[in-house]
Amino acid sequence: MQYKNLGRSGLKVSQLSYGAWVSFGNQLDVKEAKSLLQCCRDHGVNFFDNAEVYANGRAEEIMGQAIRELGWKRSDLVISTKIFWGGAGPNDKGLSRKHIIEGTKASLKRLDMDYVDLIYCHRPDSSTPIEETVRAMNYVIDKGWAFYWGTSEWSAQQITEACSIAQRLDLIAPVVEQPEYNLLSRHKVESEYLPLYSNYGIGLTTWSPLASGVLTGKYNKGTIPSDSRFALDNYKNLASRSLVEDVLKKVNGLKPIADELGVTLPQLAIAWCAANPNVSSVITGATKEYQVEENMKAITVIPMLTPSVMEKIEAIVQSKPKRPEAYR
Template sequence: MEYRRLGSSGLKLSALSFGAWVTFGRQVDQRAARDMLAYAHAQGVNFFDNAEVYAHGVAEEVMGAALHELALPRDSYCLSSKAYFGRLPDPAPTQRGLSRKHLTDACHQALRRLRVDYLDLYYCHRPDEDTPVAEIVLTMDTLVRQGKVLYWGTSEWPAVLINAAAEFAHAHHLIGPQMEQPQYNMLHRERVEQEYAPIYNSLGLGITTWSPLASGLLTGKYAAKVPADSRLGQSDNAWLREAVLDAEGGAHARRAAALPALAMEFECSPAQLAIAWCLKNPHVSTVILGASRISQLEENLAALAVAQRLDAAAWQHIENNLAAS
């Protein structure tokens, strides 16, 4: 396993990590979670990602129970949670957003569900136009100083708001955001590569990216039809299926269709090539993988070896093909 610093911090995360989004608590029960977490940890994965909204809190309960059963040393892995959407399907005003109350309540609830004393990473899951940036920063600073959170950051925030939070923190001698969690893959790259470009160095920002396979679109398995047992085949993921397959009028699906042939040139699977492509970006601290079976996790973790053996000419060839598709 390769380990990368979380931006300018001293924390080193595995280049590939494992997340619970749309799998834990739905496709993945406690037994399957335990087996995959054990396998990932044995392969050197040291970061497991979660959020209050995943399966309405059940994803954190499943992960927490599985980690408790495994009894892995707490200092050998990092855990995250994210707050904004709330845990309940129809949350009350105080049960969502980034107010001091919800951020504090959500942190305490995540600690209970995950069965830990502190969160290594805690994210503001989306911007909140109803809460002043000052309130958000002050709340996160308090949680860090209380020892309940070690590093805090954002997810899918525009660069201008991340800068505002960092500037307020600096001006008032508070602990500012250390990381951002954006979607990043061959089909979604502008924010990571362009919008955030000025703040990697100025803020020392690290990024922990999600959806390297564009919810499975870049694996090639949706080229003909949507398998019933796949992520997009789940009945409660109809919203995700529509967002992925119909993105930009189907243009993303057409571009993804070119990836299997490209992967064959490099003797790897489309999934491995897509994940390796994300790893090529030096600003990426870790790529969060999703899986519902150990076989998927095993295949995806092998992307690290693919990334390490491809030279500059190979990457340029890949970029040329992406541009032409």
Template sequence: MATSTTPTSAFPPMEYRLLGRSGLKVSLLSLGSWVSFKTQVETDAAFVLMKAAFERGCNFFDNAEGYAEGESERIMGEVIKRGEAEKVWTRPELVVSTKIYFGKNAPNSRGLSRKHIVEGTVAALKRMQLDYVDLIFAHRPDPITPMEEVVRAFNHLIDRGLAFYWGTSEWSAAQIEQAIGIADRLGLIRPLMEQPEYNIFARERVEHEYSNLYRDYGLGTTIWSPLASGILTGKYSQGKFPEGSRLSLESLAWLKDRKLAAENKWQFEAADKLLPIAEELGCSLAQLSIAWCAKNPHVSTVILGATSLKQLEENFKALEVVPKITPELIKRIDEIIGNKPKLTAVEAQVRNLLNVDALGPK
């Protein structure tokens, strides 16, 4: 994956990676608004965060129609307009995304029908006060709508200039490949990127399932939850939930319940085991975890969340840690966590012949 860097005076230089097999460059670290804008952050605070991120080299800002029932998009739109007015940025300097699927609770106001894809996007643009978004994602696969309808609808958005690139979020490799096949058959634009969850605890899809998509189609990824909803910050060490932390908020009780489910509780103890490695590197557990994600060459950008300037600054300093993530260190983390995706004998043989592995060229 082609990369470039831009130096800044007081912060680590930002790296820019091409988004999949395209000419679009996105900052290695980006800022998203999920469970922060409106839920924890209003417009003035959001402006401080986006301005600080931009000054540190971030050019990609992620959103979705389903975040805070559209209020997240409204806040980001107000921030973008304010930044333009105060000459912090120009619209062409930003890469802005939204995602379509979780609209309103009405028969045709959610999902991936052509009607909702088009109307949902127009409504999102109105909330954001934008003429277009750079990236538009199908936020989930739709088991009801025919794939050809989905592919044609997203191409319609691009043809109308409402978006430049389209992609998927939390789709299986088989679903993405089906969409690519239909696009190729119809002479339409393929999905360029996928937005999956990826962190030290959640690896199977990015490192294993999508491997053929990177090789055959140049799929890009804009990964979310690099800190596993805060577990990989160390703030929940020994099962504690500090006041003001994400998992302590009543409005996010559903997220806490999910993380405390039987299949996920092991993550809290595992995070504690990684603290000594962070100490060895002279960084925080959050910085180690973000840098670990960024080290994967198939990750185009790591979407971060932040509710304070201090938190954002700490997370962006993970750029200094990325060069310290050596193969030996990755192996140590694999041994501690014990969840590295395993290949079948046939898959291992094929990858050996192709001279590739789950994290890129050998």
């Protein structure tokens, strides 16, 4: 496993990480979570991602209990959570000072930890001034409840505003953004965020490298396996939007490239994300140990992605966004 700095910060995160979205609390209990987490650690993963909204908080409880029972040394781990959707009440969601502080304390209680290494603002909040959010995140860091903070699915303009406010007030700016990034979803990472990397040292921990499983090829026959994410009631809408003919044709087109390299489609797709120099860590998901084993082998695929292989991949997916004139 390789370890990369999280943006311009000194924090080192494993190039591949593991996220609890969908799986913990919806598909897996503590016992199963323990075996998956241990499998990740055996492959050198040190970064584990969560959020207050995952399984309505149950994902944090499962991760916290699993880590406690595994007896891991806390300083060996990088644990993150995300704040935005904390409940049904008017102040249980968003990025107000009230919810950030109360939500963070509630997350730590569920995780049974004194601190998380990294805390994200899970979405932008148009109803709260960004200055209020920046000040609240700094309060969380000052209290020792988190060491770093970041954003998830914010626009480049919003991140720039947060960094500018932090600079003006001599506060800590966000160090990381967590966007969706895969062969089918590239605009933010490869176009919109370009100025953020050099201007503010923003790193990326990207999610959905397999496009919710579409890039594994398991949906190519037009059927949805009963144990897959798209079989869950909450994700049936996503399935109908994702499993379109054009997308499945591209996935089929990538198969020969993977075969030529002697790797699987998921390994190719994950390695492709990790090969982007602006990506600090690719967050993987899995519900079974063999999936973790397979995903982790993507590390060995990264050196195989020569310029000619990347060109072949591009010729199939044809998803490269146009770079803004100013950044060419």
